Amino acid sequence: MPAPVIAGVDGSAESLAAAEWAAREAALRNRPLHLIHVWDWHPRPHDGEPANAAQRHLAMRALRQAEDRIRDAVPELRPTEEQVEGPATTALLKAAERADLLVLGSRGLTGLAGLLVGSVALGVVARATVPVVLVRAADPADGECRPADDGSARPRTDRRDVVLGLDVKEACDEVIRFAFEAAALRRTRLRVVHAWQPPSVLGLGPGDIALVDDPCRADEWRGFTSAVLQVWRDKYPGVEVLETVVRGKATTALKRAASGSGLLVVGRRITGRPALARTGPTTHAVIHHVGCPVAVVPHH
Template identity: 70%
Template sequence: MLLPVIAGVDGLAESLAAAEWAAREALRRDRPLRLVHVWDWHLGSRFGRGHDGEPANAAQRHLALRVLQQAEERVRCAVPGVLLTGEQVEGPATAALLKAAEQAELLVLGSRGLTGLAGLLVGSVAQGVVAKATRPVVLVRTGEEAEDEHVLADDGSPSTRTGYRDVVLGIDLADACDEVIEFAFEEARLRRTRLRVVHAWQRPSAISMGPGDIGLVNDPARGEEWQGFLAAVLAVWREKYPETEVLETVVEGKASTALVRAASAASLLVVGRRLSERPVLPRIGPVTHAAVHHVCCPLAVVPHE
C-alpha cells in the first residue's frame, strides 16, 4: 500500500497554500493526498460546553468539518487530478500531526515564520512537529503558488509552463547523510530540474584549532579541499541519478546565510535534522531554525540517524 502525502489544514491561509503544494507533490510522486484537520476538545469552553461536554464537541466538529471541506474544495479546484481524502482527528495538534506523519510519505504544513503573534503560534506547532517527526516534513509559506516553483517566462511573467527552479540541498560534509541526499536528488528528478548542493565552511579560529591545524588557518586551498570532498560524496549519487544535473557550490561563511541566499531562487530547499537521542526536547538546530524563519520557498526537513 502506497503511503499518502499528508497535509495538515486548519483554515488559515498558510495551511491552504500547504494543501495545494501537497496536492502537486502527491501528483509528482503518484501518491494519494490525505488532508488532516486536528481539533482539540480542551478548547471546547469557548463554545459554552455543558456539563457532559456534548454541545461543545458538536460545535467543534461542525467547525472542523467546514475547515476540511474548504480545504478539499480548494485542492480539487487547483489540482483536480489528485486522489484526495479528508480526515478529522482529535488533538492536541502537535501530537496528532506527529502520529499522522508516521503513516505518511511526507507531511506538509503551513508556516508563517515569525510574523506576528499568530505566526508565533502557528510556528510553535510546525516547529514542534519538525523537531520530533521521524518522517520528512515540508513547510510552506502563505501565498505560495504553483508558478512560484517555476522559472519566469521569457517576458518576465510567472508561469507554470516553464521549467522548475532548482532544488537546493544544504549539506554538512561533516555529517553527510544518505537519506537527506537521496531525498533531494529524488525531488530534483521528479521536477526534471537541476540540483544545487551547497556546503558552507568557516575558517577555524585560534581557539577552535587542534594541535595540527595551526598551519591551516590561512590556507588558501581550504575551499578547494572542501570542493573535492563534496564531489567525492556526491559521486555515487551522480551515478544513481545520471539525468539530474548537479551544481556543487562551496562557499566560505555561515551555513544559514548561504542557504537563505541560495533558496531565494529555488523551488524547494532540503535540509537534514539529526534524530535526537532525547526526542522530548523540541530542538531543530540553528541552521534549520534559520531556514524555517527566513526562507521563502518550501522547506523540506529530512530526519536522519
C-alpha cells in the same frame, strides 16, 4: 496501498497553501493524498457539546476549503480526509507514522503575529520520523507545477532549483536521497550548498596557524563535496547538479541560495531521547527565514 502524502489543514492561508503543495507533490510521487484536521475536544458537561459541534463545523469548512483549492490545482486528484482530536502536535505526529511525507503550513490560525513558524509546526518538525515540509501562504504554488508536455496527468515543474544544504562532515544518505529524488521528479536542477568556516585560532595547535590558506581550504572542501555527491550523481544521471562551496555561515549561504528556489532540503538528526528533540541551529534558522517551502528530513 502506498503510504500517502498527508497535509494538515486548519483553514488558515498557510494550511491551504500546504494542501495545494501536498496535492502537487502527491501527483509527482504517484501517491494518495490524505487531509487531516485536528480539533480540541471539550469534555465539560455544560458547554462541551456546543463547543464540539462548533469545532466539527469549522473542521468541515477547513476541509472543504482545502478540497476546493486542490480541485483547482490538481483536478484529477481525489484526496481522503479525517478529523481527529488534539492536541495538534501529538495527533499530527501520530498521523505522520503512516505517511510518506507530512506537509504543514508554516503558521496556523493560532500563530502569533510576527512568528513565521508556529509552535505546532516546530513541535512536529522536531519529533517527526518522516520528512516534513513547511509551506508559507505567500509561496506561488501555481508556478511550481503545470500540465505535462505530453498531455498526461503527471505534472511537470518549472525550472526553479531544488536546494540541498549539505554538511560534508556529516553527510546523510536520507537527506541527500530526498533532495535528488525531488529534483528528479521535478526535472529540475539540484543546487548543493556547503558552507565552511576557517578554524578558530584558539582551536589550532602550536605551529598550525597559517599552514593552510583559505584558497587551499576552499579547494579541499570542494573536493570533499564532489566526492560525497559522486555516488548520487551516478544513481541520478538525469539530475543536473550545481555544487556551491562558500566560506561563511551555513544559514546565510542557504538563505541566499533558497531565494527564488522551489524547495530547500535540510536535515535533522534523530536523537534517542524524544524529550530533547530539536531541529538544530541551522535548520531552525532557515525554517524561520526562508520563503520557499522547506523540507526537513530526519536522519540518524
